[in-house]
């Protein structure tokens with residue numbers, strides 16, 4: 075009963091995200107694109123894993139699914155002395171995190187499932203300069219966000235361009251029209267979009283590594299069923315051939 079109530083609550087909350095009115099940009103998700111997943115893993119480990127864990131994904135599992143040799147995973151993707159069979163944990167303590175950010179950075183294992191890939195993609199592109207916020211940035215999709223723009227060296231910093239809209243009461247309200255690059259980063263806009271596709275692709279994989287296995291298995295099961303169908307059909311013909 076409790077799980078039922080919980081899942082209903084979850085459903086309701088994801089609905090309210092969807093209807094928040096912010097248009098989402100769509101991410102290109104392709105779980106069979108290993109090169110993209112590998113690049114995404116690198117971004118994730120380098121830019122996110124310092125604050126967010128992904129406890130449900132083991133390094134060994136990732137090595138296998140993404141076709142990376144375990145030695146290379148240890149060399150390039152593991153920095154804090156974990157073992158290959160460990161999940162992706164972090165060394166920051168929850169208490170410190172709360173002191174620094176006001177909130178605890180959540181575990182991201184299942185984030186692509188709760189928020190959806192398009193939400194993540196849009197979120198990662200929606201940071202803009204706001205001097206009044208503790209880290210100097212805010213986010214159009216997640217107002218008053220407690221996370222700094224950790225990808226600013228890649229994307230650069232965006233500023234908000236405002237426009238005036240009339241309110242129902244006849245007044246005028248200033249709202250954000252769009253964001254534009256104010257200080258360029260190391261990547262062009264297109265390169266950054268592509269990098270975010272890779273990162274979100276990886277986070278989607280992270281939410282369900284079993285999916286790839288299922289897709290592989292799925293084909294075998296289908297072929298098996300078709301084969302059996304053929305055999306049963308022949309058997310049926312054989313049984314009934316003398317009965318008229």
Ligand code: HEC
Nearest residue numbers: 121122124125175177178179180185218219220221222224
């Ligand atoms: C310096 C620490 C830090 C780093 C590095 C960091 N984050 Fe965060 N992140 C946070 C904090 C703190 C929050 C909580 C924000 C809030 O609730 O206001 C957060 C929130 C989020 C959320 C929203 C979770 C939700 O649904 O409430 C997402 C998604 C996210 N981070 C993704 C990422 C990704 C992807 C990266 C790597 C590119 C990353 N973060 C790197 C600190 C960090």
